[in-house]
Amino acid sequence: MALAAPALEQAVDWEVAEQQIGLWQDAWHRFRRNRLAVLGAGLVLFLILVAFLSPLLVHFHLIWNPGTQDVANIEVGPAQAGHPLGSDELGRDTLSRLMFGSRISLSVGILVQGIILPIGMAIGLAAGYFGGRIDNLLMRFTDIWYAFPDLIFVLVLVSVFGPSLLTIFGAIALVNWVGLARLVRGQVLAIKEKEYIEAARSSGSAPLKLILKHLLPNALGPIIVTVVFGIPSAIFLEAVLSFLGVGIQPPTPTWGQMVFDGYEAIYANPSAVVLPALAIGFTLLSFSFIGDGLRDALDPRMKR
Amino acid sequence: MIAGRPNRGALLPARLSALTDSRVGSLVFFIIRRILWMIPIVFFVILITFLLMHLAQGSPWDKAGGRQLSAAVVNNLNIKYGLNKPEYQQFELYVWNVLHFDFGLSYQYEGKTVTGLIAEGIPYTATLGVLAFIIIVPVGVGLGVLAALRQNTRVDYITMGFATAAASFPNFVIGALMVVVFSVLMAKWTQHSFFLPAADFGLDDHLIMPVITLALLPIAYTARLTRASTLDTIRQDFIRTAWAKGLTERLVVIKHVLKNSLIPVVTTLGPTFAFLVTGSLIVETVFNIPGIGRAFVTAVESRDYPMILGTTILFSIIIAIANLVVDVTYVFIDPRVRLA
Numbered sequence: 212m213a214l215a216a217p218a219l220e221q222a223v224d225w226e227v228a229e230q231q232i233g234l235w236q237d238a239w240h241r242f243r244r245n246r247l248a249v250l251g252a253g254l255v256l257f258l259i260l261v262a263f264l265s266p267l268l269v270h271f272h273l274i275w276n277p278g279t280q281d282v283a284n285i286e287v288g289p290a291q292a293g294h295p296l297g298s299d300e301l302g303r304d305t306l307s308r309l310m311f312g313s314r315i316s317l318s319v320g321i322l323v324q325g326i327i328l329p330i331g332m333a334i335g336l337a338a339g340y341f342g343g344r345i346d347n348l349l350m351r352f353t354d355i356w357y358a359f360p361d362l363i364f365v366l367v368l369v370s371v372f373g374p375s376l377l378t379i380f381g382a383i384a385l386v387n388w389v390g391l392a393r394l395v396r397g398q399v400l401a402i403k404e405k406e407y408i409e410a411a412r413s414s415g416s417a418p419l420k421l422i423l424k425h426l427l428p429n430a431l432g433p434i435i436v437t438v439v440f441g442i443p444s445a446i447f448l449e450a451v452l453s454f455l456g457v458g459i460q461p462p463t464p465t466w467g468q469m470v471f472d473g474y475e476a477i478y479a480n481p482s483a484v485v486l487p488a489l490a491i492g493f494t495l496l497s498f499s500f501i502g503d504g505l506r507d508a509l510d511p512r513m514k515r
Numbered sequence: 516m517i518a519g520r521p522n523r524g525a526l527l528p529a530r531l532s533a534l535t536d537s538r539v540g541s542l543v544f545f546i547i548r549r550i551l552w553m554i555p556i557v558f559f560v561i562l563i564t565f566l567l568m569h570l571a572q573g574s575p576w577d578k579a580g581g582r583q584l585s586a587a588v589v590n591n592l593n594i595k596y597g598l599n600k601p602e603y604q605q606f607e608l609y610v611w612n613v614l615h616f617d618f619g620l621s622y623q624y625e626g627k628t629v630t631g632l633i634a635e636g637i638p639y640t641a642t643l644g645v646l647a648f649i650i651i652v653p654v655g656v657g658l659g660v661l662a663a664l665r666q667n668t669r670v671d672y673i674t675m676g677f678a679t680a681a682a683s684f685p686n687f688v689i690g691a692l693m694v695v696v697f698s699v700l701m702a703k704w705t706q707h708s709f710f711l712p713a714a715d716f717g718l719d720d721h722l723i724m725p726v727i728t729l730a731l732l733p734i735a736y737t738a739r740l741t742r743a744s745t746l747d748t749i750r751q752d753f754i755r756t757a758w759a760k761g762l763t764e765r766l767v768v769i770k771h772v773l774k775n776s777l778i779p780v781v782t783t784l785g786p787t788f789a790f791l792v793t794g795s796l797i798v799e800t801v802f803n804i805p806g807i808g809r810a811f812v813t814a815v816e817s818r819d820y821p822m823i824l825g826t827t828i829l830f831s832i833i834i835a836i837a838n839l840v841v842d843v844t845y846v847f848i849d850p851r852v853r854l855a
């Protein structure tokens with residue numbers, strides 16, 4: 212047996228090497244083939260670029276400052292009086308406010324996921340792996356949590372702690388981590404029973420190493436997908452708060468607030484409502500295209 | 516009964532054992548347990564919201580009348596609304612009152628009770644919610660089945676494209692865009708002879724846009740889910756048998772496919788109800804309808820804590836009941852569900 216082993220190993224190695232493509236490489240290939248996902252990724256990259264460049268464009272006077280009031284030209288339509296997309300009821304440039312609005316939307320979407328990811332993952336892993344009391348507590352907690360609709364709870368938090376940037380980010384993170392924790396728990400429960408985990412455990416891996424090296428990498432696909440789908444839902448919540456007038460306060464331009472402001476003069480200048488509304492809609496659509504693409508790409512069973 | 520399984524009922528009197536062993540009996544127990552489980556959930560919702568309200572910086576009198584009230588007035592107001600007592604006593608009193616459907620006095624409207632304000636809003640919110648619910652199921656299921664039966668054709672692509680867009684666009688965006696198209700632009704094109712009203716409530720064409728705005732997202736979700744579960748069902752052996760028997764497409768779809776593909780759809784009705792509740796906040800704000808959703812938003816803006824508490828409790832009870840109904844329905848229509 213001891214003599215035959217090296218030969219066998221070699222044969223196996225040779226066979227695998229012929230067609231081995233890593234999970235990530237494979238996922239990337241499949242993601243690229245999904246036209247909608249690539250389109251979504253392109254749009255999001257464009258938005259990120261806009262978010263970074265807009266202060267620079269203001270600096271070089273290529274666009275208006277989003278706070279400057281052009282009092283002579285209030286509520287003008289697109290392409291009038293030097294305002295490419297018109298101006299709002301205070302004479303502020305719509306294009307520039309749209310561009311600066313992307314900064315809030317993107318940072319809410321991405322930062323909130325940055326807060327949720329470590330918390331949700333740690334709690335989900337602990338509940339799924341160790342089970343027992345932590346698990347019970349998490350599950351009872353989520354039962355209560357799901358009786359609060361997201362938006363209602365965020366609104367209650369904002370009314371209590373005031374509509375500051377910190378409250379809004381925190382509140383949105385607070386309502387979203389439960390979903391991620393539950394997903395991680397489910398993944399861990401499913402993977403925990405697999406033979407390779409048994410093998411690692413019986414060969415003496417410490418729990419932490421087992422979790423980090425064997426459990427987590429195998430649960431990563433669905434976690435990534437959930438986090439990506441979490442981005443549009445956070446952006447959506449922030450936009451709704453702004454639209455309801457309890458979000459990030461003026462003069463900071465946000466898309467939701469622009470829709471609300473435009474509503475006042477919707478008859479005279481409908482573009483003030485349509486443009487930010489479309490910006491929100493297409494941003495969310497792009498993220499869900501990316502999410503759909505990733506979900507298909509990261510599921511090895513979806514091979515054609 | 517499976518041979519060899521110990522008969523638990525042997526230890527119980529005959530009539531009782533029939534109750535515990537039969538599905539009807541366990542269903543009754545299941546429903547009772549689910550109803551009892553609602554109590555701690557609603558209690559914790561009250562507790563959490565109550566605690567949060569008391570964590571708030573400042574007092575509800577900060578903005579009263581737009582000026583600073585004198586210390587004596589604030590003190591009197593605190594005594595009147597019971598805010599001078601220790602917190603746990605306030606909570607006890609509050610829960611006791613809630614059990615008697617008394618949610619206290621609104622801070623924001625002089626002399627109005629929260630119960631009264633909620634009662635004023637309910638007809639509007641309920642009308643919108645019920646109408647939306649009525650169109651969600653047939654339209655969503657219809658689109659989903661249609662897309663599945665015509666999989667990978669233009670019908671499928673258009674339906675699912677619509678569903679994806681509707682699921683991504685927030686409802687206030689959809690509402691605002693509809694107002695622009697059907698009210699503003701329509702009024703301009705037709706010289707004000709034909710357009711849809713964009714605000715206020717009425718039992719006529721005032722309902723069209725709010726109900727569509729409210730229903731669109733659940734319709735999209737229902738359609739996507741129905742399509743997936745229908746695709747699952749039509750590949751099963753018993754469907755092939757139904758075709759082999761020479762049944763018409765209508766019979767196969769209605770009697771065999773729908774019956775099975777609708778089972779998972781029922782589970783989404785719980786979330787749909789939750790969505791209708793939160794959707795009412797937005798739709799009522801967009802279309803200026805004086806329902807509970809708008810009342811809640813106004814209460815949040817003006818920090819009317821009793822009103823926020825009352826509406827939050829009401830929302831969570833509605834959602835808990837909806838989930839209960841969905842769970843029980845699910846047990847009825849899917850005999851495979853175990854009542855553990």
